[in-house]
Amino acid sequence: MFHDPNILVDMSTSDDAAVYKISDDLAIVQTLDYITPVIDDPYTFGQVAAANSISDIYAMGAKPILALNVVGFPRKKLSLDILVDILKGGSQKAAEAGIGIVGGHSVDDDEPKYGLAVTGVIDPKKIISNSKAQIGDALILTKPIGTGIITTAIKNDEAPEKVAVKAMEVMSSLNKTASETMLNFKVHACTDVTGFGLLGHLNGMTQSSKVGAKIRVSKVPYLDGVWELLEKDNAPGGTHSNLRYLNDNHRIVWERSVSENQKLLLCDAQTSGGLIIAIPKAESQELIRALSKAGVETVAQIGEIIEDSDGRIWVEA
Ligand code: CO
Ligand code: CO
Ligand code: CO
Numbered sequence: 001m002f003h004d005p006n007i008l009v010d011m012s013t014s015d016d017a018a019v020y021k022i023s024d025d026l027a028i029v030q031t032l033d034y035i036t037p038v039i040d041d042p043y044t045f046g047q048v049a050a051a052n053s054i055s056d057i058y059a060m061g062a063k064p065i066l067a068l069n070v071v072g073f074p075r076k077k078l079s080l081d082i083l084v085d086i087l088k089g090g091s092q093k094a095a096e097a098g099i100g101i102v103g104g105h106s107v108d109d110d111e112p113k114y115g116l117a118v119t120g121v122i123d124p125k126k127i128i129s130n131s132k133a134q135i136g137d138a139l140i141l142t143k144p145i146g147t148g149i150i151t152t153a154i155k156n157d158e159a160p161e162k163v164a165v166k167a168m169e170v171m172s173s174l175n176k177t178a179s180e181t182m183l184n185f186k187v188h189a190c191t192d193v194t195g196f197g198l199l200g201h202l203n204g205m206t207q208s209s210k211v212g213a214k215i216r217v218s219k220v221p222y223l224d225g226v227w228e229l230l231e232k233d234n235a236p237g238g239t240h241s242n243l244r245y246l247n248d249n250h251r252i253v254w255e256r257s258v259s260e261n262q263k264l265l266l267c268d269a270q271t272s273g274g275l276i277i278a279i280p281k282a283e284s285q286e287l288i289r290a291l292s293k294a295g296v297e298t299v300a301q302i303g304e305i306i307e308d309s310d311g312r313i314w315v316e317a
Contacts (some may be wrong), residue, residue, distance in 0.1 A: 008124055011058070013131040014204035016056035016191055027124040027243065031056035033070060033194075034070045034115025038151040038271050039168065040097065042082045046089020046114060047172040051314075052194065052272035053116035054097050058179035059192040061128035062120035064097055069104025072113035086114050097174055100263050109264050126183070131188035131208035137305040139213060139282035142178040143274025144298045145198050146226035146265060147171050153234040163225035170223065171272040173297075178275050181294045185279055185287050193273030197242045199266045199313055202276055209278075212308020217262050219302045230261040238269035250312070257317040274298070278305055298317055 002114065008027060009019040017031035033053040037045045040260065050067075057064045073083050083106075094101050094116070150167040153159035159167075175192060182190065189209060191201050198220065206213050243263055246252050254263065279287055284301055289298045306314070 007064055009119045009127060009129055010098055011206040013129060015130045017057040017062070017120070019060065019124070019127055021124050025123050027127070029057055029060050029062040029120035029122055032070065032115070032117040033105040034113050035271060037112055038171065039154060042085035043089040044172060045167055045194050046086040046262040047093045048168070048272055049114040050090040050116055051172050051174050051234060054094070054118050055175045055192045055240050055272060057118050057120035058175040060120070060122065061126060061179060061183055061190065062122035062180070064099045064118050064120045064296035065117040066099050067094055067101045067118045069101055069106070070102060070115045070117060071106035072109030073106055074110060074112065075108050078112070084232070086112065090114065090116065093172065093174070097176055104281050128225035130189055130191045130205050133205050133209055133211055133278035133305045135305055135307050136281055137278040138187055138281045138301050139215070139303045139305065140279060140284060140287060141198070141221065141274055141300055141302045142175065142277070142278040142296050143170055143193070143296065145193065145270060145273065146223035146225045147271055147273065148236050148239050148269040149226050149229050149234050149265070150223060151271070152236040153229040155224055156234055158229060158232055158234060160225060163223065167223055175275050177294050178291060178296050181291050181296070182275070182277055184289065184290065185283055187277055187279050189278040190275055193270045195269045197239065197267040197269055198276070199246055199252060200242045202313055203246060205276065205278065206311040206313060210308070210311060212306045212312050212314065213303055214306050214314045214316065215303035217258060217266065218317065219299045219300055220266065221300045226265060227261065230264060235264045236269055239264055239267055242269060246271060253312055253314045255316045262317070
């Protein structure tokens with residue numbers, strides 16, 4: 001493979017974005033993400049897709065500076081007005097992040113797809129990687145989980161209006177405040193929760209950091225309505241396959257009393273989920289207070305980093 005000493009972070013640590021060093025105090029951070037619609041409303045879909053894309057910059061502790069649209073759209077099947085609304089939602093979210101969308105590319109496609117290629121900047125000495133979590137760190141989560149189950153329930157016409165509205169609000173909110181707040185602390189590692197679910201992304205962190213983790217289900221914040229929707233079988237295919245993958249690879253040690261639905265929720269495929277932050281325990285309460293004060297609505301200490309030479313996650317009820 002091509003080797004360049006200026007590439008400081010690449011895909012080998014399952015990190016959220018790549019980092020390229022320009023000079024001793026400047027590096028660029030580069031990421032790309034696009035998704036298929038999680039909801040019918042095109043403007044909200046644009047907002048959610050953009051928030052989801054920019055999140056990978058925030059998870060590295062970087063500052064986004066510009067973005068490009070990535071678009072797939074069925075021109076013959078759908079009105080162009082829908083695409084205009086998707087792009088308007090994306091622009092609004094980018095503006096909220098303080099960046100402009102300066103170009104992009106679209107192709108004719110069977111179903112809509114939308115996201116951003118985002119560029120950010122960071123001081124190379126301040127990169128927050130996925131791979132530096134340390135034994136004894138507290139694990140903080142900055143958004144409730146369950147959006148995969150709820151968006152599936154919306155498609156199945158089973159999600160109560162209030163539950164659906166809250167899920168949209170959570171998915172379209174930026175991880176900007178959480179990221180900027182954590183920069184004032186001695187954070188060891190960070191990643192965001194997306195398609196592989198809470199445990200899937202935490203597994204990326206424990207594997208690349210060569211540590212284990214302990215999670216308490218009772219401490220994990222979730223969206224109202226998810227248990228009822230899980231009872232009615234609304235867990236999406238991706239959530240089931242996340243759980244299967246982690247089980248087949250012996251990545252998780254489940255306490256006996258953890259239920260099947262709890263396992264599914266912890267593996268629920270998220271769109272634009274929160275940050276998982278690993279921080280020395282002595283600073284964790286202060287970080288939680290600072291996040292809440294800065295306006296991050298949901299913040300919880302969900303567990304800790306432990307010693308485990310196999311990098312497994314131990315889940316307690
Ligand atoms: Co990510
Ligand atoms: Co990503
Ligand atoms: Co990172």
